[in-house]
Amino acid sequence: MENDGNTSLNKGAWSADEDATLAQYVALHGPKRWKCVAIKSGLNRCGKSCRLRWLNYLRPDVKRGNFSDAEEDLILRLHRLIGNRWSLIAKRIPERTDNEIKNYWNAHLRKKAKLMEKLPAISLAAMKENLWSEEASNGTESQETEDIGGGNEDGDDNESFDVSASELNWVKRFLELEEDV
DNA sequence: AAATGCGCCAACCGCGTGCGC
DNA sequence: AGCGCACGCGGTTGGCGCATT
Known part of the structure; x- marks a missing residue:
């Protein structure tokens, strides 16, 4: 220790x-x-x-203060995608720290996310299938399987998602970006 | 005006991992 | 290969301020 x-x-x-x-x-x-x-x-x-x-x-590059709608939306999406991986989420949100995002989630977004869970949902499995088949047809290679699968392996494996086509695209872009970090 | 409850945020704690020796 | 140190991460706690009774 x-x-x-x-x-x-x-x-x-x-x-x-x-x-x-x-x-x-x-x-x-x-x-x-x-x-x-x-x-x-x-x-x-x-x-x-x-x-x-x-x-x-x-740190000079850390931003304080209110989260914008865009940031909030991003956090919601990322959390739905990868769960409580705060440091990973923080890497996608410029000038925000993992601790700040975690606190913001616990204070503001957890309830919101709960509500959203009740909306019509499709399963993670269905989403993955969709995603990979689309990637295969594009010839895009991604090594992020672990991030989705692994991201949910601690616990909520049967978590539901409501993912529109545009969101699917967004997720795909996220996964591609992941390789650059 | 005082007491109590609640929400938010800063900071701490324990554990896992990476790296150098 | 094994060990110890340093770092990073996520969960949790403590305290402060505001709202409500």
């Missing part, structure tokens, strides 16, 4: 001073070796805590 050891380490909310210290250190040495960062920066924090703070708030 990773153990950042010291029981007298600071916990809880970060102060502006701590943020500044961390940001300054990372700007100088880069976002790696978080244990070293924690020790050498003089912050009385564990490495994990520093990493999380940097990734979620101090």
Whole structure:
């Protein structure tokens, strides 16, 4: 188990001073070796805590604030496709972090998704069949089978989907993009 | 005005994985 | 090949603020 050891380490909310210290250190040495960062920066924090703070708030390319409709829609679609793979979803949504997306899901979208589940649905199997046959005819090769199959293997295997033709296209594009990341 | 409940968000925790030695 | 360290991920918790009674 990773153990950042010291029981007298600071916990809880970060102060502006701590943020500044961390940001300054990372700007100088880069976002790696978080244990070293924690020790050498003089912050009385564990490495994990520093990493999380940097990734979620101090990184220059992270966007704060309300999610747009487009982002919300994207999250809903991606979640339906791959489940609670927050880091994967975050990679598809520029400037958003996995933690932020996870929180937004839990706070706002879970209920919405529940409602949508009750709409007329087709099975995942049917969707896959559709998708692969279309790909075969296009000669497009994808190695993302695992992402769909694997994405749902922990639990909700019989999850239902309501997938229109346009959505199917969208999913397909998503799978193609996956190879670039 | 005070008490209580609820929702949201920041942060922590435990576990799995990758990588270097 | 095995071991230990560091990192990344997803689930969960704690605390704050707002709404309701």
